[in-house]
Amino acid sequence: MKVPKVNERNINRILKSGPIIASAPCRVDMGGTLDISTFYYPLRHLAPCTFNAAIDLRTEVKLFPYKKGIVKISSQGFKSAEYPLDRVPFSHPLGLMFAVAAYFRASGVHIDIHSTSPPRSALGGSSVAAAALIAAFTAISRLKGEKPVSARETAILAHAIEENVAGVPCGIQDQLAAVYGGVNAWYWPGSIRDSRFRKKTIIQKRAHHQFEKHMALAYCGIPHASKNINGQWVKQFLSGKYREEWVKIVDCCKKFIEALSVLNYKEASELMNRELAIRRKMTPEVLDSMGKKLVNSAARHSCGARFTGAGGGGCIWAVGESTDITDLKEVWRRILSKRKGARLLDVNIAHEGIRVEKKNMIRDK
Numbered sequence: 001m002k003v004p005k006v007n008e009r010n011i012n013r014i015l016k017s018g019p020i021i022a023s024a025p026c027r028v029d030m031g032g033t034l035d036i037s038t039f040y041y042p043l044r045h046l047a048p049c050t051f052n053a054a055i056d057l058r059t060e061v062k063l064f065p066y067k068k069g070i071v072k073i074s075s076q077g078f079k080s081a082e083y084p085l086d087r088v089p090f091s092h093p094l095g096l097m098f099a100v101a102a103y104f105r106a107s108g109v110h111i112d113i114h115s116t117s118p119p120r121s122a123l124g125g126s127s128v129a130a131a132a133l134i135a136a137f138t139a140i141s142r143l144k145g146e147k148p149v150s151a152r153e154t155a156i157l158a159h160a161i162e163e164n165v166a167g168v169p170c171g172i173q174d175q176l177a178a179v180y181g182g183v184n185a186w187y188w189p190g191s192i193r194d195s196r197f198r199k200k201t202i203i204q205k206r207a208h209h210q211f212e213k214h215m216a217l218a219y220c221g222i223p224h225a226s227k228n229i230n231g232q233w234v235k236q237f238l239s240g241k242y243r244e245e246w247v248k249i250v251d252c253c254k255k256f257i258e259a260l261s262v263l264n265y266k267e268a269s270e271l272m273n274r275e276l277a278i279r280r281k282m283t284p285e286v287l288d289s290m291g292k293k294l295v296n297s298a299a300r301h302s303c304g305a306r307f308t309g310a311g312g313g314g315c316i317w318a319v320g321e322s323t324d325i326t327d328l329k330e331v332w333r334r335i336l337s338k339r340k341g342a343r344l345l346d347v348n349i350a351h352e353g354i355r356v357e358k359k360n361m362i363r364d365k
Helices: 007-016 093-102 125-142 153-165 173-178 205-210 226-239 243-261 265-282 289-300 323-334
Strands: 020-030 049-065 070-075 081-084 108-117 183-187 198-203 215-219 304-307 314-321 357-358
Touching: 007 049, 007 198, 020 125, 020 173, 049 125, 049 173, 049 243, 070 093, 093 108, 093 125, 093 153, 093 205, 093 304, 108 125, 125 153, 125 173, 125 357, 153 173, 173 183, 198 205, 198 243, 215 323, 226 265, 265 289, 265 304, 265 314, 289 323, 314 323, 314 357
Parallel strands: 070 108
Antiparallel strands: 020 049, 020 357, 049 108, 049 183, 070 081, 183 198, 215 314, 304 314
16 A cells, blocks of 8 residues: 655645544444454464444544644543654554554654544544554545545554554454444455455445344443453463363354344344353453443343453443343443443434545645
């Protein structure tokens, strides 16, 4: 991929006529962690895969012109920060966004980030913001008539920057849901000859509204820390511990995808609960006290439930027959009312991934 030319002169000329706005959806998932190469290379003989559904809780990034040589970032839940481009700190809480700006050599810009999902909700928010920011910067080069960056390239670049800034192995499913949207299975071939990932649509766009009736999503009211639990899984796996459990997780995820493909929600819910039980055996802290109440009530109502992302706080999502999900939502509302900030979230499937617009668009010549 050729790096788009984004410099201060380009940015100011284009942004003075109006901001560039890019947004991308979050996701719920099943089989996460298998999208980390630490796992899918040695497990490639099992054809590991991950399921996710893009949720229309979008993270929006706006680019405005700013002081010469400076990168400023504003994001809800964080204090705004600004630094000279060559001194942006990647260890900062907004370090991933600074790293994206550094990659594009973008200065003289104010990056304003707004998310409709709760902060650190384990819905992939930071990865989504990075993908949207890449799309915003590459839109500048597109306005100059340069070749656009593809969805695949955007996801791969967003993942690569995040993994290097994090300093730990990271999965790529968040970025894929962000750029593609929809309800998909992602397969990890783990081969030097094959593509890095393969996409299979599980629920067609025309059926998204119906699928939404079979889902519930709850925010537990406390943020998660994905490095803590993901880091444990990685260390366990590298040491040879719980290898049989990961084989079972691969099997659960494959069968879950097969069940959803034929709209067998009963089987899908049973497989979701089975996979969660394995995860809890390896890392009991993957569910906090609120999460335990939510998943236990889901099982009592013939639904499947699990954490999103790496758990340890954040969100819990459920799958089941529509009537069972309707009943479960009422139970979840009562449980969630006991903790400040905890609540049900709207479940609307994002038909599309990244969206980019330019206010008062002027083509730069």
